[in-house]
Amino acid sequence: MSDVDAVVVGAGVIGLAVVRALALTGRSVIVLETERLIGSVTSSRNSEVIHSGIYYPQGSLKARLCVEGRRRLYEFCDAHGVGYQRCGKLIVATNEKERPAVEALFQKGLANGVEDLVWLSAAEATAMEPALHCVGALFAPSTGILDSHGFMLAMRGDAEDHGAAIAFNTPFLSAKIEDDGIVISAGGAEPTTLKTAALINCAGLQASKVARAIVGLEHALVPETRYAKGNYFALTGRSPFRRLIYPAPHSHGLGVHLTFDLAGQVRFGPDVEWIEEIDYAVDPRRCEGFSEAIRSYWPGLRDDALVAAYAGIRPKISGPADSAADFRLDGPERHGVRGLVNLFGIESPGLTSSLAIAEQVVASLPG
Numbered sequence: 001m002s003d004v005d006a007v008v009v010g011a012g013v014i015g016l017a018v019v020r021a022l023a024l025t026g027r028s029v030i031v032l033e034t035e036r037l038i039g040s041v042t043s044s045r046n047s048e049v050i051h052s053g054i055y056y057p058q059g060s061l062k063a064r065l066c067v068e069g070r071r072r073l074y075e076f077c078d079a080h081g082v083g084y085q086r087c088g089k090l091i092v093a094t095n096e097k098e099r100p101a102v103e104a105l106f107q108k109g110l111a112n113g114v115e116d117l118v119w120l121s122a123a124e125a126t127a128m129e130p131a132l133h134c135v136g137a138l139f140a141p142s143t144g145i146l147d148s149h150g151f152m153l154a155m156r157g158d159a160e161d162h163g164a165a166i167a168f169n170t171p172f173l174s175a176k177i178e179d180d181g182i183v184i185s186a187g188g189a190e191p192t193t194l195k196t197a198a199l200i201n202c203a204g205l206q207a208s209k210v211a212r213a214i215v216g217l218e219h220a221l222v223p224e225t226r227y228a229k230g231n232y233f234a235l236t237g238r239s240p241f242r243r244l245i246y247p248a249p250h251s252h253g254l255g256v257h258l259t260f261d262l263a264g265q266v267r268f269g270p271d272v273e274w275i276e277e278i279d280y281a282v283d284p285r286r287c288e289g290f291s292e293a294i295r296s297y298w299p300g301l302r303d304d305a306l307v308a309a310y311a312g313i314r315p316k317i318s319g320p321a322d323s324a325a326d327f328r329l330d331g332p333e334r335h336g337v338r339g340l341v342n343l344f345g346i347e348s349p350g351l352t353s354s355l356a357i358a359e360q361v362v363a364s365l366p367g
Contacts, residue, residue, distance in 0.1 A: 002181050004028045006198040006365075009172045009210055011035075012043040013148065014346055015202035016155040017358035022200075023162035025362060030194070031164065032186050034171040034206075039152045042204045043351070045280070045312030047232075047259045047270070050074070050084065050144040051349040054091070054109035054117070055249060061327040062349060063112040065360070069353035070142065073151075076355060080154040082147055083262050089143035089244040090125060092134035094296040098248040099136050105249075106138050116141050131240035133299050143244060147262055148351060175199060177216030177337055198339040198365050204346065205278065205315045211342045221335050223317040223328065223344050230270020231282045233290050234309040237302070239266040245297055254348070256293040267309055268294055274320050275313070282308040317345035329357065331364035339365060 005027035008019045015031060016038060022029045035041065050070055056062035077084045093099040109117045118139040120128070125137035156166070173185040182199045185191050203210040208225040211217060239260065247255035250272075260266045268290055287306050294301050318325035328344040335342075341361050350357070 002197045003194040004030050004196050006030075006200065007032060007182075007184055007194070007196045008200045008202055010202040010204055010206075011038045011156075011166055011168075012041060012202065012204055013039055013152055013155075013351055013354050014204070014343060014357060015200075016152050016159065017354040018200050018202055018361050019164050019166075020155045020159040020162075021355075021358035021362045023159045023164040026162075027198075029159070029164040031166040032170050032172045032184075033166055033168050036168050038156055038166070039149065042312060042315065043148065043152065045310060046148070046348070046351060047257075047267070048145050048148045048261060048351070049089075049244065049259055050146055051352040052089070052109065052114045052117075052140040052142045053112045053349070054105050054114055054138070054140060055254065056108075056112065056349075057326075058108065058111040061329065062353070065327065065353040065356040066349040067113045069349070069356035072355040073146070073352060074144075076154070077146060077151065080158075082150045082154050084144050084146035085262060086142065086144040087243050088139060088141040089246055090120075090129065090132070090134075091138040091140065091246045091248070092125065092132065092297050093136045093248060094134055096135055101248045102136065102138050109138075109140070114140065114142065129241055129243060129245070131298055131300055132245065133297055145244070145259065145262060172203070172210055172213070174213040175215065177214065177340070182214075182339060196339075199341075200361055201340075201342040202346075205313060207315060207342065207344050207346075211344075214340070217335060217337060217340070221330065222342070225344065226316045226319055227275045227278065228314040228316045228347075229273040229275045229279070229311055230314060231273060231286055231311045232267045232269035232309040233282075233287060233306040235266035235268065236305055236307055239264075240300070241266075241298075247293070247297055256290055258294070258298070268306065269309075270312060278313060280311045280313070282311050284308050314347040315345060316347060327353075327357070329360055329364070331361075333364075341365065
């Protein structure tokens with residue numbers, strides 16, 4: 001007999017979405033969280049953008065879960081009073097060489113089920129955003145921004161209202177797969193053990209480390225999690241833009257884009273800086289590269305307009321020379337372990353996809 005129906009590792013946005021979905025089914029759930037707060041690592045260091053589902057290959061988990069997750073996310077925010085703004089986004093070609101890539105995104109988005117996309121000429125785009133420079137742009141009106149912390153608090157509230165519990169300052173240490181469940185060791189100076197019917201690894205940056213600490217799971221099935229740091233710079237003064245502005249994407253990111261929060265604070269980023277150890281310091285010297293990238297679509301950026309803001313780290317399962325990897329939701333069909341789900345490489349659009357990811361995780365577990 002198990003002590004609890006399910007254990008979730010990690011109380012970031014994905015872990016909270018999963019524990020909420022599990023609790024709503026009536027399961028007893030405990031979340032193991034190393035930190036003292038929810039969402040204090042990757043989930044608190046991003047652009048807070050609700051993505052449309054444009055960038056990802058047709059049929060991929062990222063494409064399907066982003067489109068479905070966006071719909072669920074807007075509905076959730078409306079139902080729970082979470083702040084958001086459906087501001088829309090312009091993805092711009094700043095020269096003729098970039099036009100084919102942005103036009104390809106138009107077709108990819110349509111194939112993924114994003115039906116409200118509009119192709120704009122340079123004149124149409126600058127009529128919407130006069131400070132913008134481009135030769136053409138893709139307009140995605142269903143893109144938005146949200147209060148990500150408010151979203152996480154609302155999910156926590158739902159989960160706890162249905163009996164879930166979060167154990168803060170309680171790192172996952174190890175697990176052992178047995179015939180009738182999974183035995184987990186967790187805690188700091190005085191570890192404790194508990195038995196569960198289901199273990200869901202939502203540890204983000206530490207997901208591969210957690211998976212390798214599960215005795216009975218074949219380690220060859222665990223990918224390496226690589227750290228791609230994304231630095232952000234904030235704008236001093238007012239912005240002339242009312243919509244998000246994105247350049248043409250590259251292989252491991254969406255380029256240095258212009259976003260803002262619900263208070264109107266504009267930030268630029270993230271870039272991609274591959275690192276070996278977790279480090280959130282922003283090097284002010286990167287400002288020069290940011291300014292050059294931004295001026296390709298906003299020539300009016302002032303020389304002294306940027307200040308270092310913050311950094312986040314993407315948990316990637318592809319390296320600098322590889323094509324971007326899809327999400328991995330590794331359930332029993334991949335590794336053969338009943339009740340175990342490992343989530344690897346949940347980077348952008350993980351926030352947008354979170355509610356849809358949670359539903360898929362729950363569906364993969366025994367009833």
